[in-house]
Amino acid sequence: MGFSKEITRKEAYELVKDSVCSLLCCAETDLTMETDITSDLGADSLDKVSLMMEFEDKMGISAPENSVHGLRTIGQMGNPLFN
Numbered sequence: 001m002g003f004s005k006e007i008t009r010k011e012a013y014e015l016v017k018d019s020v021c022s023l024l025c026c027a028e029t030d031l032t033m034e035t036d037i038t039s040d041l042g043a044d045s046l047d048k049v050s051l052m053m054e055f056e057d058k059m060g061i062s063a064p065e066n067s068v069h070g071l072r073t074i075g076q077m078g079n080p081l082f083n
Contacts, residue, residue, distance in 0.1 A: 007059070013033065013074070013075070015055065015078070016074050016078040019051050019054050019055065020041065020077070023047060023050060024041050024042070024043060032074065035074045037051075037073065045068070048068040052077075
């Protein structure tokens with residue numbers, strides 16, 4: 001993956017939280033690193049792809065198409081963003 005800038009784990013977590021709340025219409029205060037976006041928030045595979053595309057746009061990164069497979073929690077969603 002090519003990053004346009006390095007970000008901290010906290011910055012990646014905040015980006016994921018903001019994007020998840022926007023896409024899935026949930027309260028940011030309800031999210032933790034362990035929140036499961038599939039079982040807790042009802043996200044499907046298309047939602048995950050949409051989130052990764054948003055991360056790519058915001059961070060100037062290019063992630064492999066299969067990078068969202070197996071990612072379930074808010075913390076896991078931020079891992080591909082953290083360098």
